[in-house]
Amino acid sequence: MPPKPATDLVLSAQDIHKSFGAQEVLKGITLGARNHDVISILGTSGSGKSTFLRCLNCLEIPNSGTVAVHGEEIVFRNGRIGDQRQIERLRRHLGMVFQQFNLWTHRTALENVMEGPVQVKRMAKAEARDLAEGLLARVGLADRMHHYPAMLSGGQQQRVAIARALAMEPDVILFDEPTSALDPELVGEVLKVMQDLAAEGRTMIVVTHEMAFARDVSTEVVFLNEGRIAEQGPPDRLFEHPETEVFARFISKTRRDIA
Numbered sequence: 001m002p003p004k005p006a007t008d009l010v011l012s013a014q015d016i017h018k019s020f021g022a023q024e025v026l027k028g029i030t031l032g033a034r035n036h037d038v039i040s041i042l043g044t045s046g047s048g049k050s051t052f053l054r055c056l057n058c059l060e061i062p063n064s065g066t067v068a069v070h071g072e073e074i075v076f077r078n079g080r081i082g083d084q085r086q087i088e089r090l091r092r093h094l095g096m097v098f099q100q101f102n103l104w105t106h107r108t109a110l111e112n113v114m115e116g117p118v119q120v121k122r123m124a125k126a127e128a129r130d131l132a133e134g135l136l137a138r139v140g141l142a143d144r145m146h147h148y149p150a151m152l153s154g155g156q157q158q159r160v161a162i163a164r165a166l167a168m169e170p171d172v173i174l175f176d177e178p179t180s181a182l183d184p185e186l187v188g189e190v191l192k193v194m195q196d197l198a199a200e201g202r203t204m205i206v207v208t209h210e211m212a213f214a215r216d217v218s219t220e221v222v223f224l225n226e227g228r229i230a231e232q233g234p235p236d237r238l239f240e241h242p243e244t245e246v247f248a249r250f251i252s253k254t255r256r257d258i259a
């Protein structure tokens, strides 16, 4: 795939390295997202997918490399950043949806979605309520707004989490295995919401094991192997013509998912 012009990128990572103790988990990852890109990150267990995603919003601080959002660069050296305020600015542009939903358990669905706009953006409560009601309706939860997370299924909780991310109007939404914690029968409802977001032109980076989503919804697939990008490109090409043995094996193992 030809490199994307730097000026087109909303979010980019350059040569990201990350170690935990003596274990080097990311060995130089470079990736850029343009507006409307839907990038699926695939890889075997332990290949560094979640770590990379968490580096993008500084939930993990890379040992070295650069992350840039809308042209503002954060340079990491020896696992540090020069200016901590850059992290806050970076996160204003990014939404995150976690595997385990991470909702506030003592707040209703509506309150979970209102929290960010009110606390971070200082939005008036009435306005935040309107926004949250609209977003919850959009993810199919108009009748569950006043439920607490414990009263919702996993799929419903994850849809609340997606509405909560959307409420901050992020430029890019990062999804970290959003369906991995769900019972199989609940996966579809979350994937459907993500598919709708992609169709709306949202920019998304998705760590996933859902091969059908990667193949049918993504604009780009990245395959990580042992902390490096082993393959990258449009899904049709990658799935039809894998270039590396390791990706070919990975696809054949998971082929039943996309049959």
Ligand SMILES: Nc1ncnc2c1ncn2[C@@H]1O[C@H](COP(=O)(O)OP(=O)(O)OP(=O)(O)O)[C@@H](O)[C@H]1O
Pocket: 020, 025, 043, 044, 045, 046, 047, 048, 049, 050, 051, 052
């Ligand atoms: N906070 C941490 N401290 C120590 N090691 C970690 C930490 N986070 C991740 N690792 C290690 O880094 C490696 C990569 O983990 P990561 O979660 O990024 O992999 P992954 O590709 O997302 O895997 P999976 O598909 O199983 O979730 C693993 O060996 C993991 O044990």
